[in-house]
Amino acid sequence: MGTGAGQGLFLGWQRVTVETIDLDVAGVRVLNRRLQGRDEPVAGRRFVVTNAKGRHALAVGLTEAMDVRIRGHVGYYCAGMNRKADVIVEGNAGTGVAENLMSGTVRVTGDTSQSAGASGRGGLLVIEGSASARCGITMKGIDIVVGGSIGHMSAFMAQAGRLVVCGDAGAYLGDSIYEAELFVRGRVESLGADCVEKDMDERDTEALQALLERAGLAADAGEFRRYGSARQLYNFRVDNAAAY
């Protein structure tokens, strides 16, 4: 199997065993089979994954609450479709990290490539570094908090959820956005079609501060600007319903 029980850790009253999975020995299929709990229960367990080496599709499709810590840079679609689990990547992540996240948290200590959190429906994605293009594309309820900056076409067709950027945002932010909320502390290179700056009241600031704290990023919510949909595109005009 290539998976082995490591030394036990005492966490409060409960003794939790850390299971280490070395990808050079186990390979990606064995890892995912184990983390998906297909052979034995995984709820409440802790895992450390070593020798990631940029491999794709690590820790995907998890359905139980557990801690997974991946050491090193990961490839595409890491922690995709995750439900309940908390996954930490100690390094950078490739395309589509936490795509279609349902719940739980995914934290990346480095940078991410394009389409981070794509189509995510829930849960929290924290990127401590920066994210490149198309961060939060078609997000549907996920919260994404980025410590650094994001690239162009981020939150394209974003439908629900929140995208928080402590640095700058690239061109065409929030193009064709629906109901998602975007918060940017730094400069926005340009806004996409139908995306506009919106007022930020006390309730918005409080909610954002709570989200920043949950993400573990020290930033003052009062320094952010809020963006969202102007609701002027074709789909928002009730008159167009008559065409069908």
Add this chain to the structure above:
Amino acid sequence: MCGIVGLYLKNPALRPHLGRLFSPMMGEMTERGPDSAGFAVYREEGGRDEAKVTVCSVAPGYDWPGLAQEAGEALGAEAVAEAASNHAVLRASVDAGKLRDWIEAAHPELSVTSSGSALEIYKDVGLPMDVLDRFGVSQMAGSHMIGHTRMATESAVTTAGAHPFNTGDDLCLVHNGSLSNHHRLRDWLREQQGVRFQTDNDTEVAAGYLTWRIGEGASIAEALEAGIRDLDGFYTFAVGTREGFSVLRDPIACKPAVMAENDDWVAMASEFRALACLPDVEAASVWEPEPGKVYSWGGSA
């Protein structure tokens, strides 16, 4: 799809091991491009005055010593040929352009894959590791290499359609992506600027375009920046030069690229897993190149 990789060794002590460090990078990119592979190696043994031209014969068992002797007699300089699989490197103390022109005129059955004084280009159809083994890459020494694993989309799977493409003396190009205006640009370069093309490949058009720009006096960086305007399509380019290499992604940046650097080397690849085998990579700085920005190492700008 295609995979591209580049490795430049800053630390001269590593240069005898260039091929051994480079081979697994190419191997990791097999899934991105399993139909053919090619690579450019920069190694300067004879100095700048010695011309080095790499040629490829589709027919097996080519008489390379005979070709060297004939070239020597025609050009009035001693020429030697060193064979590697179906390629050979011809060396002579003449101008590289002269040697290339002579081969192309006298031996149309051969294709010239590179010319210059440091550059050699080898390419063939087959799985990347098989292609590398055929040319004995793991034994190669040098300062830098760039390579390509191909999944063909715009033209046939042939040796000539494999990358890298030579773009002038000691210059070459590898490409992940596809260009959409290559037909008209090829016609314009051929008819208006006299650029020669060997294939229907879109990347060869980008190579011809860079050759033309550089011939007009542009630096590599200037030629690539002009390419952002004139080349329509998706691309991550890696350009090899005598001194190092440059990387450019198109402004939309659908095609991936990742770079890494430490005190000993600088490397680029389509995916990080191709860099994971490099020594001390976990402590190296690793980042994704920004769209529409030219990155250069080793004085190649």
